[in-house]
Amino acid sequence: MSKLRIAVQKSGRLNDDSMRILKNIGISIENGKDQLKASARNFPLEVFYLRNGDIPQYLRDGVVDVAIIGENVLIEKGNDIDFVERLGFSKCKVSIAVPKESKANTLKDLDGKRIATSYPETVKKYLKEYNIDAQLHTISGSVEIAPNIGLADGICDIVSSGSTLFKNGLKEIEVLFKSEAVLAVSPLISEERRAILEKIQFRIQSVLKGQNSKYILLNAPNDKLENILKLLPGMRSPTVLPLAEEGWSSVHTVISKNAFWEIIDELKANGAEGILVCPIEKMVL
Known part of the structure; x- marks a missing residue:
């Protein structure tokens, strides 16, 4: 029998929440430390532990059938990939922020300015929609430091509690969208594996309804x-x-x-x- 191949983030909070929901739907994963792939003991499922940013391409190529991934990553790198379920965890916003002392208070105030971000495609599309011409600097890692070192006039990044913005002397001036973990599906998934996915969806829906x-x-x-x-x-x-x-x-x-x-x-x-x-x-x- 085929096994459904599911990708989850290799490490971090999304990994913890992903493994927790699989446990809550009764799936036991045999995974040791530093494993990149593990099988379920009691369900036709294989788990692939991957870098978050690589997951959309693995879905696109059919290397994995489904993935638990942040909607923000899907919008940035996989907007051609569908998701079938919102999972209710890893909630955040993708926001534009500027230094607290900045005179910029609206998106229009950043016209002609510099914005540092890890989400260049998302920001480019959003700015185009509102006719804002800004110079983008693509950064991996700690985007919040960019205004403090003179690299940018503002940033666009994910915001959860807002504490990171506060610590770095930044204020939020625009929310692009809200995001949470979703269950994304490869366009190349087979009918046999889709039937397994439907069983997982049913279990997830039961857990989410209970939690709510x-x-x-x-x-x-x-x-x-x-x-x-x-x-x-x-x-x-x-x-x-x-x-x-x-x-x-x-x-x-x-x-x-x-x-x-x-x-x-x-x-x-x-x-x-x-x-x-x-x-x-x-x-x-």
Whole structure:
């Protein structure tokens, strides 16, 4: 049987998160230190540990079938490659920043100026879209230092927490786009391997739905049950069970973690008691 070949970043945070999601979907990887390729013990999968910037070309050539890669890298080096799933981790922005003392506050202020970046194709396309003529300096590594050494008037780089910009005396003036890890697919993937990919996608979707949801249990007075149920959209509808105490019911359902506090406040206002909220490991629909 064919094995699906998946590329992940060789080292760094994206590697850690990639291996974590494979573990969360039940795939055990036999990888030793410094291995460039490893096989799964319990799934038809081979993992290739590659440099992040090389992955788009490996996908394009069909050397690997799929990859967990930052959307920002895909936009820069693989905008002809499709992805099938957003993975919800390694979130960041690709932003333009300038020194705090700079008079530049908008993208237009960089017209005729110098911008240092590790994403020249992305920046070139963005500047062209807004009719900005700037000189680009392509740098690998610590882009943030470029304005301090007089190489550039501004930079374009990924921004996560913003702490690196702050430490280097920079301020963000433009966000090109937001990025996160995605599951990208080679245009040359075979039908047999695509069938394996679909199984992985199903598992990933179950994990992501679980991470974005909370399981909630509460006690509700029957005379206010109708109002409480209106606040609780479940997968189909909430489960309602009678309690030993007359006039009360136990309600079980799933809610979005993003709406958690708003719903809790409304439930309490409508007489709900004993509210218990639990994380969900996986949710299969």
